[in-house]
Amino acid sequence: MASCTAVIDIGSNSMRMAVFQKTSRFAFHILHEAKSSVRLSEHAYKNNGHLQHEPMERTARAIGEFLSIARSFGARKILCVATSALRDAPNASTFISRIRREHNLSIKIISGEKEAYYGGIACANLLPPFSDALSVDVGGGSSEFTLIRNGKVEQLFSLNIGTVRIKELFFDTANIEGAIAYIDDALNSLPPLETTTLIGIGGTFRALTRALMKKEEYPLKKLHAYSTKHDSFLSFTDQIQEATPKKLRALFIKPDRFDTIKPGALILERIVRFTHAKTLICSGVGVREGVFLSDLLRNAGDRFPANYNPSVRYLLDTYVQYSDHALQCAHLSKRLFDLLHQKFKLDTIFKSELVMAAKLLSIGIGIRYYAYQRHSHYLAMNALDYGLSHRQIALISHLLLFKKGTLSSDLIPKNSYGALLPDSTTLNNLSFLLWFSHILLASRINASDIEIKLEGDNLTVSGKALYLTQEQMKNLVVPKSLNVIFA
Numbered sequence: 001m002a003s004c005t006a007v008i009d010i011g012s013n014s015m016r017m018a019v020f021q022k023t024s025r026f027a028f029h030i031l032h033e034a035k036s037s038v039r040l041s042e043h044a045y046k047n048n049g050h051l052q053h054e055p056m057e058r059t060a061r062a063i064g065e066f067l068s069i070a071r072s073f074g075a076r077k078i079l080c081v082a083t084s085a086l087r088d089a090p091n092a093s094t095f096i097s098r099i100r101r102e103h104n105l106s107i108k109i110i111s112g113e114k115e116a117y118y119g120g121i122a123c124a125n126l127l128p129p130f131s132d133a134l135s136v137d138v139g140g141g142s143s144e145f146t147l148i149r150n151g152k153v154e155q156l157f158s159l160n161i162g163t164v165r166i167k168e169l170f171f172d173t174a175n176i177e178g179a180i181a182y183i184d185d186a187l188n189s190l191p192p193l194e195t196t197t198l199i200g201i202g203g204t205f206r207a208l209t210r211a212l213m214k215k216e217e218y219p220l221k222k223l224h225a226y227s228t229k230h231d232s233f234l235s236f237t238d239q240i241q242e243a244t245p246k247k248l249r250a251l252f253i254k255p256d257r258f259d260t261i262k263p264g265a266l267i268l269e270r271i272v273r274f275t276h277a278k279t280l281i282c283s284g285v286g287v288r289e290g291v292f293l294s295d296l297l298r299n300a301g302d303r304f305p306a307n308y309n310p311s312v313r314y315l316l317d318t319y320v321q322y323s324d325h326a327l328q329c330a331h332l333s334k335r336l337f338d339l340l341h342q343k344f345k346l347d348t349i350f351k352s353e354l355v356m357a358a359k360l361l362s363i364g365i366g367i368r369y370y371a372y373q374r375h376s377h378y379l380a381m382n383a384l385d386y387g388l389s390h391r392q393i394a395l396i397s398h399l400l401l402f403k404k405g406t407l408s409s410d411l412i413p414k415n416s417y418g419a420l421l422p423d424s425t426t427l428n429n430l431s432f433l434l435w436f437s438h439i440l441l442a443s444r445i446n447a448s449d450i451e452i453k454l455e456g457d458n459l460t461v462s463g464k465a466l467y468l469t470q471e472q473m474k475n476l477v478v479p480k481s482l483n484v485i486f487a
Contacts, residue, residue, distance in 0.1 A: 004031070005077045005295065006070035007288040008063070010107065012041035012085035012140025012164050013260060014203055015059060017066045018288045019073050026296065026304060027313035029383070031073050036062040037256060041085035041141050045168045049088040056095050060102065067103055079291050081118075082109045084141025084162060112142055112158020118290025119201045119283075120146030120153040121302050125293055126285045126310075126386040127199065128225055134193050134275060137201035137286060138267050140164035140260075144201075147193060151303065155193075159186045163204055166263040176266075183267055187274045198277035201286040203257075204264030209282040211252035212236050219417045220390050224284030230272055233280050237265040284385070311386045312356055315379060319366030325444060330358040332447040333437040339454050343481065344429040350422070353392055357399040357434055364400075376400040394420040398427070399434050404475040407431075428479070435476055436484075442468035462487035 008017045019032040038059040043052045070078055086092040086109050096107050110118070119137045129151070137144040141162040147155040161183050170179035200209065209223055212233070218226070236251075243251060245258055253261050272280070294302060304310065320326050337351050357380075364375025381397040388396070394417040401411045408431030409424035421427055440450055443465040450463040459482055461469075470486055478484055 004073055004075045005079065005292060006066075006073070006075040007291045008066055008078065008080040009287045009291070010038075010040065010059065010063075010080065010082040010086065012083065012142075012162055013037065013039060014140070015040070015062055015066070016288060017070065018292070019070060019075060020292050021073075022296075023314050023317035026300075026308060027310050027317050028292075028296070029311075029314045029318075032069060034066055034069055036066075038062050039140075039164070041088075041164050043168070044085065044089065045141075045165050048090070050091050051085065051089045051095055056098075059095075060099060063099060063105065064103055067105065077295075078105065079295065080105055080107050081115075081287065081291055082107050083115050083287070084112070084139055084160075084165075087112070088141060088160075112144055113156040115142075115287060116144035116146045116156040116158055117153055118287045118294065119144055120148055120156070120290070121293055122285040122287070122290040123199050123201070123283050124148050124151050124153065125297075125302075125304055126224075126289060127281065127283060128387060128389040128392070130197060130281075132195050133197040133199050133281070134195045134277070135199040135201055135283065136205075136268075136271055138163065138204045138264055138271075139202055143267060143271070145190065145193070147195065148199075155191075157190055159189070161186050161267055163260040163264040163267065166267060167260055171263050179263070179266060180270065183270045184274070187270060190274075193275055195275070196278045197281060198272065198275055198279070199281045199283050200268070201283045204261065205268060205282060206284070207253065207257050207261060208233075208236065208240070208265060208268070214252040219415075219419060220394065222284075222385075222390060222393070223282050224385055225389055226282045228280050230278050230280060234269060234272060237269040240265040241269075309356070309387045311384045311388070312359060315360055315363050315383055319363040319379065321366070323444060325441060326359045326362050328441055328445075328447045329361055329434075329437045330355050332440060332450065333358040333433055335447070335452065336433045336437060339452060340429075340433065340459070340482075343454070344426075344479065346426060346429060350395075350426070350430055353395050354399070354430055354433060357396045358437060360396065361400060361434065361438060373400055373402045391420045395422065395427075395430075399431055402431075402435055405477060407477050428477070432476065432479055436478075439472045439476060440466070440469050442472055457481060458483045458485055460485045460487050 003022045006019045015036050015038045017034045018030055020028050021031045022028045040055045040059045042055045099105050099107055120135050123135045132149040135146040139162045143159050143161050145157040146153055166179050206223055209226055241262055248258055333354050337354055360380050363379050364372035367375040377397050377400040380400055384393045407428050409427050412418040445465050453460045
């Protein structure tokens with residue numbers, strides 16, 4: 001696979017492109033994103049699905065500039081897919097031939113089921129693990145549904161209910177009752193979908209989530225993996241339906257969404273009621289990431305290896321280049337956790353977060369050695385995007401902060417992510433395990449060269465090259481229930 005790949009998704013309402021850069025076999029990050037509200041399907045649904053001249057002109061111009069952007073990043077592979085607008089259009093071949101002729105770009109029209117599959121594998125791979133969920137991608141012309149169980153896509157469905165379609169067929173004539181009947185009739189064609197978790201994909205769900213987060217003053221500026229309860233979401237969609245343009249702005253809806261947000265909110269409201277979903281999760285990934293992952297993981301069954309996190313690996317690939325200290329620290333922190341978690345009354349769920357923090361402890365050095373802990377914290381908080389909940393991201397990132405002689409609970413910034421962290425005792429004990437591991441390896445020895453033994457309240461440490469460690473112990477706040485003894 002090319003190290004830099006661009007994926008273009010031509011939708012009914014918007015066209016988007018993401019440029020992905022691989023850093024190792026399965027690790028990657030996004031170099032650039034571009035979006036254009038081309039409204040390719042504008043007036044098409046009033047004309048038996050035929051694409052109109054002006055929307056095609058807009059889309060062709062935007063494609064040309066997207067390709068220029070992709071080339072500027074050295075993208076050696078460009079994948080382009082098109083969904084409902086071209087899928088439904090009798091004159092789609094005319095547009096596709098023009099783009100091939102003018103830009104030497106092949107557009108692949110994908111079925112609704114394939115579109116659902118791409119969204120589904122993106123969610124299965126890049127959201128925190130879940131046992132089962134239904135992903136819903138509300139686009140401009142259609143909505144795709146994917147039932148995911150234990151990380152595997154099980155069922156795929158596509159319905160012709162989309163924001164632009166519902167707007168042109170019903171909202172433009174103020175026929176809201178007709179819109180509800182049309183949406184409900186389409187939903188009734190689905191089989192019973194037994195799941196309490198609904199994952200929202202696409203621009204409409206993201207726009208509503210972004211607005212809801214601002215309204216609730218949510219402490220993290222991360223859409224991906226944000227979750228809310230169905231009653232809060234339905235209450236918000238009710239406010240959207242009743243809002244004037246001025247009120248929409250007050251509800252944090254952007255002006256470019258004013259004409260499609262109400263049809264989109266109505267579709268989602270009817271879907272939530274139909275599925276009886278109790279928890280709603282926002283996915284910041286969708287078709288573009290699914291297309292990329294399908295290419296990246298084509299020899300791995302479209303799944304990352306067990307316990308693999310692409311965001312963690314990307315940070316290690318990019319910022320840890322000079323020693324294996326992070327890996328040694330991870331090994332030692334794992335041993336300390338196994339030895340002390342019962343004494344510290346730590347839930348075993350925190351073990352994986354501690355180990356991830358240990359691996360990422362020194363990434364800030366890649367920015368600047370001085371105050372590297374702050375740099376590590378910033379990088380983790382902003383670049384840990386995939387496979388982790390917001391609580392996990394907040395904990396891992398916060399553990400990377402360190403100040404001599406200070407408890408971790410005293411380093412929480414005011415009016416920030418503190419509500420997402422565990423209680424102070426748990427936080428301080430986890431921080432001790434992390435930074436004690438770091439200090440034990442002060443002379444950059446191997447973790448296997450250090451022996452640790454717990455007897456009652458006494459933790460005995462023995463091994464070679466521990467002089468610097470004993471000097472630096474004064475910087476660490478040791479839990480009162482523990483005595484550290486160097487043999």
